[in-house]
Amino acid sequence: MSKDQRSLFEDKQIEDREVPLAERLRPHSLDELRGQDKLVAPDSLLQRMLETGQYHSFILWGPPGTGKTTIARIIEGTAQMRFVHFSAVLSSINDVKAVMRDADFAHRTQNQRTILFIDEIHRFNKSQQDAFLPYVESGAVILIGATTENPSFEVIPALLSRCHVFVLGMLSEEDLQGIIQRGMQELGIEQPEEVAAWLSRQSGGDARRALNDLELVAPFLRENPDAKIDALAKVLAKKTMFYDKNREEHYNLISALHKSLRGSDPQAGLYWLARMLEAGEDPLYIVRRLIRFASEDIGLADPQALTLSISVLESVRMLGMPESNTAIAQLVVYLATAPKSNAIYRAYNAAADDARKTSHLGVPLHIRNAPTKLMKELDYGKDYQYDHDSRDHYIYQNYFPEKMREQSYYKPGRFGFEKEVEKRMEWWQKLRKDQEKGD
CATH class of the missing domain: 1.20.272.10 (Zinc Finger, Delta Prime; domain 3)
Known part of the structure; x- marks a missing residue:
């Protein structure tokens, strides 16, 4: 091997090491995909699409790190048509329209269809999702959407009705341990099975997180091959705090x-x-x-x-x-x-505190609903006074539970509209005193 060839080989090794472990181990075929056996079975709809090249629009719905983006990448590598990767997080309605125009032009002038992969499709609003419809209907675009959210709620019905929904399940600990063992081989680390088992439990069914965690603790494992799980947990906690900034x-x-x-x-x-x-x-x-x-x-x-x-x-x-x-x-x-006041915030917190302490107290009979004869016979609604019968549309009555003192939770502030609210409350207080004197 010449010096130049050696240099190129070393550069390639360095470049590979800089690629995240999860990306380096991303499956290149459905056969390599772990944990989604039904979805990628030989007679499955998804497998038939790849084998025949006859694609239809579909949604990939599942938790993070279960293979949604991987499936799209596999299709990108095998499909004999244009493939556009689109992020719902970083794109505007103008970006959407531009991609649709390009897809429509390719379809009309070259009879070429476009596979459009939209990551986090649930982030698109109704207007943005509406923009896809005519192009999906015309066949110019084959839509592949990936989402962690229920598409029944996050994808507009008109678009959802034109897409098959593939559901990806959370990976089992066994599947994750197999992925982690591959990661250890890639990193040149030898560890007992209990380390892979522990990392799989920490990941919450997310293969990407499992491999990211492994990559974070790899230097520690190389220096401490006999490290206990407790020590590993502390290292991972510190690393996560740093990398999660x-x-x-x-x-x-x-x-x-x-x-x-x-x-x-x-x-x-x-x-x-x-x-x-x-x-x-x-x-x-x-x-x-x-x-x-x-x-x-x-x-x-x-x-x-x-x-x-x-x-x-x-x-x-x-x-x-x-x-x-x-x-x-x-x-x-x-x-x-705007003028500021936290009076409502403080009032609700005080009321909530009392509500938790007095939840056993019943509603006073006079302000209970009485839609039936029996309820009326039980004195539901008895002695209730209809405020609008008063000239001032106010008749003082006790609305708190009988065994609870009246409370004053809301105290208006001194600024903005609350000054007007305070005047009204003072006026009602005066009417109350007048009515009590009249009694």
Whole structure:
């Protein structure tokens, strides 16, 4: 072997080592795929598709690390047609339309069909999923979707009715141990079966996670071939904390956004919002947290905050990203500059605490529903006074359980609409005192 050949060979070895273990061990045929025996059986629909090259649109539904992407990659390597890999996380409606136009052009001009693989198809909103329909119907596109979510809820009915659904099951410990043993061979590690068994249990049925964990602890196993499971568990915990910093950052960023809005700083709010969206955070997750903020930190100080938050949620569902980024930014500025109050939050927590302590107390008879004769005979609804019979539409009555003192959970704040709420509550309190004097 010449010096140049040796150099190329060494470069290839280095390049292979830099590829994650899970990727290096990805099966290249259905026969190599573990844990999905029914799905890849010789007479199965999926196997017949590969053998005949006659593909139909289908959805791969199953937990993480069970082989969904692997099946798509196998098809990519064998199908004699265009194959496009599409990520629902990183794509906008314009990206979808561009791919559809290319597929339609190839179909019309070259009679060539396109297999479109959409990873995490459940991330696409209704409008984006609608865009696929005419091309799937015309035959220009064969759709393969992968999802961890129930497609009955996450894929629009019109699209789902045109797709077969293949269900992938969680891998058994036996299957995972076989995969881990292959990983050990690839890494040049010899360990007792109990190590593979322990790693398989840690993975939660996810082959990718099992191989990632093995790769993380491989240096420790090489240096400590006789290591006990307890020591291995500590090493894996430390490694996971280090390598999982992006997940920790996910929570750090949403915390920074929440606290910036609570502190009425729209500039910082916009910055942290942009940090999350540009990093690929799920916009629906962000808006759901903003809905919570609207109730928890603003409440009735500005009731419109909750209405706007829900409107933006609908906007994201309809338009997708990046078209909705300005709508979310508008919401962030609105929430940051709205008057603040946590009175509703504190009121509910206090009421919930009492509810847990007094759940045995019955509803007072006078405010019970009485739809039947028997219930009326039992005094259900007796002595209830209809508030609208009063000129002020208010008649004081006790609405708490008989053995419980009346409580004052909600105390309006001093800003925004809560000033008006406080006036109303003071007026009702005055009417109550007047009525009590009249009695």
